[in-house]
Amino acid sequence: MNRSTPTPPTGTDAGLAAALRMAVGRLARRLRAQRPDSSLSLGQGSVLFALARHGKMTPGALADHEKVQPPSMTRIIAALEARGLVRRMRHPDDGRQQLVEITEEGSRLVAADQQRREAWLTRRLAELSQEDKEVLRRATEILDRLSQS
Amino acid sequence: MNRSTPTPPTGTDAGLAAALRMAVGRLARRLRAQRPDSSLSLGQGSVLFALARHGKMTPGALADHEKVQPPSMTRIIAALEARGLVRRMRHPDDGRQQLVEITEEGSRLVAADQQRREAWLTRRLAELSQEDKEVLRRATEILDRLSQS
DNA sequence: ATGACTCATTACTTTTGCTAACGATGTCTC
DNA sequence: GAGACATCGTTAGCAAAAGTAATGAGTCAT
Structure with a gap:
């Protein structure tokens, strides 16, 4: 059940909120670090x-x-x-x-x-299963909706 | 007020990467703004x-x-x-x-x-369908994996 | 025992966002 | 039409958060 990855209890809305917030924050930082200087x-x-x-x-x-x-x-x-x-x-x-x-x-x-900037993320995505990518594709829409609401 | 939803072409890995990066950035900003001072x-x-x-x-x-x-x-x-x-x-x-x-x-x-901190996101999540929340639950795990890799 | 390496810290800079206040332009009321 | 009010973008000043470079203390292999 418990991986090395931090997996907060996502059973409740609050738990999911906590986990999602942290995941989003970490990925945002990671993406920022991945950005080339000239970009x-x-x-x-x-x-x-x-x-x-x-x-x-x-x-x-x-x-x-x-x-x-x-x-x-x-x-x-x-x-x-x-x-x-x-x-x-x-x-x-x-x-x-x-x-x-x-x-x-x-x-x-x-x-x-586009390619340079998303290179890292694109590589990571390429490693995912088609199913995982489909999840992320749908999640991206939901995240956008969340941000707008 | 809100214009057309920003929905980049998510057909390719690169397109999904672009869309995901922006969605994550926006939500991170939004979450940051939502944080109470005392917290x-x-x-x-x-x-x-x-x-x-x-x-x-x-x-x-x-x-x-x-x-x-x-x-x-x-x-x-x-x-x-x-x-x-x-x-x-x-x-x-x-x-x-x-x-x-x-x-x-x-x-x-x-x-x-926990509750106070994720209040905004929790409220937003509560408005989602069970299916959407399930997507986000799975996406959170995938995002964590992405950040670690 | 010494030289190279590792871990945490300090000092400084950069990035990025915010609020408040301002000038220019448009709109509404009389 | 003229003056009051609202809206849009900008400027100014500030604060939060993270990064890089340099420093100091501790470890380890030779």
């Missing part, structure tokens, strides 16, 4: 990826999407813009807002960096 | 919980277990010790090492704090 931070990558997927978005929408406060998003966008990966435009209808758009170079980086 | 940090809680489960451990083993560098673990242990939740002992066989042990008060806090 983007977790937050930057997440935003760039969102832009690649969803097209233009306002900073506010991005902040909402990423569950960070607007000032944090300002910083992330500024970093991306400084590297030429993202471009700002005035919102056509509302002068207060802006639209952030991924640049050509940003798109290339997303594509090229 | 332990994520790292502290995780360490205390590990000690409650595994008994005495050396700082190095804890750092390894938590995927943190030794100095970070030193800080976490110091914080826990300052609050009387943890006690240090000399290693019987090796003077370089120490053994960290949870105190009575630490154990009490683990038990009492």
Whole structure:
């Protein structure tokens, strides 16, 4: 029953919450450590990826999407813009807002960096059974839902 | 308010890796924000919980277990010790090492704090279907395995 | 007994997020 | 239309958490 891995009692919602929280924290740290120097931070990558997927978005929408406060998003966008990966435009209808758009170079980086950035995790995933990966695929959706709620 | 759910293409290992990485990052941020002031940090809680489960451990083993560098673990242990939740002992066989042990008060806090600490996540989990929770239960184990490998 | 290695710690830096306050723009009411 | 109010993004200042490099104490093989 008890492996070397920490396996809290997941029988109750609270127990599952404890175990999940720790697992998520550890994996987040691990992923951060795995990040190559030349690459983007977790937050930057997440935003760039969102832009690649969803097209233009306002900073506010991005902040909402990423569950960070607007000032944090300002910083992330500024970093991306400084590297030429993202471009700002005035919102056509509302002068207060802006639209952030991924640049050509940003798109290339997303594509090229994808493999490098997720290399470690991808390798790990490749070692899993098809069944385990299916569990993670479904869990990812659930986790996203949790974060949004 | 919430736009389209961020659902990267999870068909490939790399796509799943990207989606999982972002989901984990977001949830980690969300959990961090949800933490009450009077309580332990994520790292502290995780360490205390590990000690409650595994008994005495050396700082190095804890750092390894938590995927943190030794100095970070030193800080976490110091914080826990300052609050009387943890006690240090000399290693019987090796003077370089120490053994960290949870105190009575630490154990009490683990038990009492558990519910408060995971309150938000527990609430969210309670809203999920039994099937979703089962997915997360299995995913938690897989995530732990990933972090360790 | 000494030189290399290991473990934990200290000192310093980096990363990353937060809150509060501000300026610019839009909206609403009279 | 003009002034009050709200909204959006930014700036400024701060705090938490983790990383790297260097230090000190202890162990072990030769």
